[in-house]
Amino acid sequence: MIKIENLKASIDDKDILKGINLEIPAGEVHVIMGRNGSGKSTLANVIAGNETYEVDGGNITMETTDITEMSIENRALEGIFLCFQYPVAIPGVSMAYFLRSALNAHRKYQGKEEMDALEFLNKAKAILSELGLDDSFLKRSINDGFSGGEKKKSEILQLLTINPKLAVLDETDSGLDVDALRTVAKGVNKFKNENNSVLIITHYQRLLDYIKPDVVHLMIDGKIVKTGDMSLVEKVEKDGYSWLEK
Amino acid sequence: MIDILKKISSDFFNKQGYPSKKLENWKFTSSKNLIKFDKQDSPDIVSRKIETDESTLLFINGKLCLDTLENFKFKDNLEIQDLVNINDENVFAFSNTFSNDSMFNLGMSDFESGHYIKFKKNTTLENPIKIINFFENNSSDCRITSFNIFHFEEGSQVSIIEKDINEGTPSFNLKLNKFICDDASNLKFGKYIEEKSDCHLLSYSYYEVGKDVCLNIDSMNKNSIFSKEFIEIDLNNTGSDAKINILNLVKNEQHLDNNILINHNAEHCTSFQHVRNILDNKSTAVFNGKVIVAEGAQHTDSNQSNKNLLLSLDSTAFSNPQLEIYADDVSCGHGSTTGALDENSIFYLRARGIDQSSAQKMLIKAFAKEVIDEFSLSSVQDISEIALDSWING
Known part of the structure; x- marks a missing residue:
């Protein structure tokens, strides 16, 4: 699905990513863990095309398309979806208007007809119900006045509405209580299938109790230094990261 | 009465001249833009018929078009007099701020005719009245001055939507209005200004507010190349509420200035000012907002907010929210933000x-x-x- 080769990126002349190599085939869930400042969120943002970061080398290929130089919106239209660690609040733009605009941008890109308001509402309400959210959620401004849990559920609502090819979850589990965590995990599990991929960035095992990863990567100082299975997560929970530096 | 006032105003303007930037209210807006409009040309007859319906009051170059009154469905609720026939000096009373502003005095000395329009006691209008201000002039660089007084008697509930239409050559519209809101009246006044891009507008609106009055002023302004608007509200008795909400859309080299003063002269009144400017290209916007809470005006609740969105590095916003508080048991807040779209x-x-x-x-x-x-x-x-x-x- 996505192939990242020797990716290097910096911000304000400070090197963050120092040669990332990562390939996530369709149908797989990958996890990246690492210390604070190791470059996990930078990787998520660079995949999404955040222009704050400078790409200094390497390639990102989505299926067969090189997206390294692609605009933010075109990457999204190619199938990349970043679940934000800190979703921004945008007062004055309703969730319904925003979601329908985003969905129809994707449909237009895919050569499909735009979804009319009624069809969209039916689709959105069905997803809201699964996430335990009230229909009035759609009338609220984007993330404005949302609790931490609501913000993350809003991200999952967007994920399920847009239905991208690759979901990058940037610490989506941070700040969630157990019930909200289960709801988020339920949403991600509903999303994933053999035709799409998920990249989870996290510090903790708890989300992975609900979403079983196929591959686990450990990141230190801008590089993936170890790749393995779920046993790596258990080792990190037990021993931290210092053993990787020996 | 009016002749005496015009003479006093004329003397004042001849002595003071056009305001300089040294004056607080003119610090960011140059009156030099207005000097060239020195011709007076305001014909009563215009080149085209203006469509009006039975809820419209039409003003042509600032003068009430009496023909439209024939069809006006609320005419029984109105009492209309020419200002020449008003002898009560209280009706013509304005605030010191206006009386000491030379452009206001120019307007007072300038206007040819105006009306006193009174909405009778307990008038309740379910739908808004439309006021169309149609301006047309035949020669360039001319100044069109208007002065009208609106009086809402006790218990009246009136909504007004005012729209300006400009035709002809570039002009300078100098508008003076007074609104007298008696006790328990409810006035919703909406203004929609979509001037021709070469029209200059300077307006003075003074609101004299009684007890338990509910006053709302809504305003949307776009396309004026030059617009400076003074709004002053005197909350003179208890329990009144004044809300001002203004949206200005400015681009190219347009200049827009809102000058708002709310005087809390009595206890238990509330006021709210919310002005948002969106600026593009080389445009400029000015917000001068002030609330004065007089000694003894306890339990005042007042808030001012000015937010400016700059879409261009060349656009400029001047924001000057001010509070003057002489009472000790009040709740007053003000805030201002200026910035670009959030990346x-x-x-x-x-x-x-x-x-x-x-x-x-x-x-x-x-x-x-x-x-x-x-x-x-x-x-x-x-x-x-x-x-x-x-x-x-x-």
């Missing part, structure tokens, strides 16, 4: 597949919508949303 918000929208231009437009609309949603008149909300769309896409 994080643009990234968020683009990361969902929305293109950059659409994301920017979405955020501009969101910024404007927060004040449009506060407008008291739904028709002004609707007009403003349409005008906003055309401004953004224009």
Whole structure:
């Protein structure tokens, strides 16, 4: 699905990513863990095309398309979806208007007809119900006045509405209580299938109790230094990261 | 009476001349732009018929068109007099701020005729009245001055939507208005200004507010090359509430200035000012907002907010929110922000597949919508949303 080769990126002349190599085939869930400042969120943002970061080398290929130089919106239209660690609040733009605009941008890109308001509402309400959210959620401004849990559920609502090819979850589990965590995990599990991929960035095992990863990567100082299975997560929970530096 | 006032005003202006930038209220707006409009040309007859319906009052070059009154369905609720026939000096009383402003005095000395329009006691109008100010002149660089007084008697509930239409050559419209709101009256006054781009506007609106009055002023302004608006509200008795919500859309080299003063002269009154400016290209916007809470005006609740969205590095916003408080048991707040579109918000929208231009437009609309949603008149909300769309896409 996505192939990242020797990716290097910096911000304000400070090197963050120092040669990332990562390939996530369709149908797989990958996890990246690492210390604070190791470059996990930078990787998520660079995949999404955040222009704050400078790409200094390497390639990102989505299926067969090189997206390294692609605009933010075109990457999204190619199938990349970043679940934000800190979703921004945008007062004055309703969730319904925003979601329908985003969905129809994707449909237009895919050569499909735009979804009319009624069809969209039916689709959105069905997803809201699964996430335990009230229909009035759609009338609220984007993330404005949302609790931490609501913000993350809003991200999952967007994920399920847009239905991208690759979901990058940037610490989506941070700040969630157990019930909200289960709801988020339920949403991600509903999303994933053999035709799409998920990249989870996290510090903790708890989300992975609900979403079983196929591959686990450990990141230190801008590089993936170890790749393995779920046993790596258990080792990190037990021993931290210092053993990787020996 | 009016001749005496005109003479006093004429003397004042001849002595003071055009205001300089040394004056606080003219610090960021040059009156030099207005000097060239020294001809007076305001014919009563215009070149085309203006469509009006039975709820419209038509003013041509500032003068009430008495013909339209014949069909005006609320004429029984009105009492109209020529200002020449008013001898009560209280009717002509204005605030010191206005009386000491030389351009206001120029207007007072200038105007040819005006009306005193009184809405009788307990008049209740379910639908808004429309006021169309039609300006047309035949020669360039001319100044059109108008002066009208609106009086809302006790218990009256009136909504007014005012629209300016300008035709002809570039002009300078100098508008003076006084609004007298008697006890327990409710006035919703919506203004929609979509001037021709070469029209200059300077207006003075003075509101004299009694007890338990509810006053709402909604205003949407776009396309004026030069607009300076003074609004002054005297809250003279207890229990009154004044809300002002203004949205200004400015681009190119347009200059727009809102000068608002609210005087809390009595206890238990509330006021709210919310002015949002969206500026593009080399445009300039000025907000001079002041609230004065007089000694003894306890339990005043007042808030001022000015927010400026700069879409261009060449646009400029001057914001000057001020509070003067002489009472000790009040709740007053003010705030001002000026900035560009938030890059994080643009990234968020683009990361969902929305293109950059659409994301920017979405955020501009969101910024404007927060004040449009506060407008008291739904028709002004609707007009403003349409005008906003055309401004953004224009």
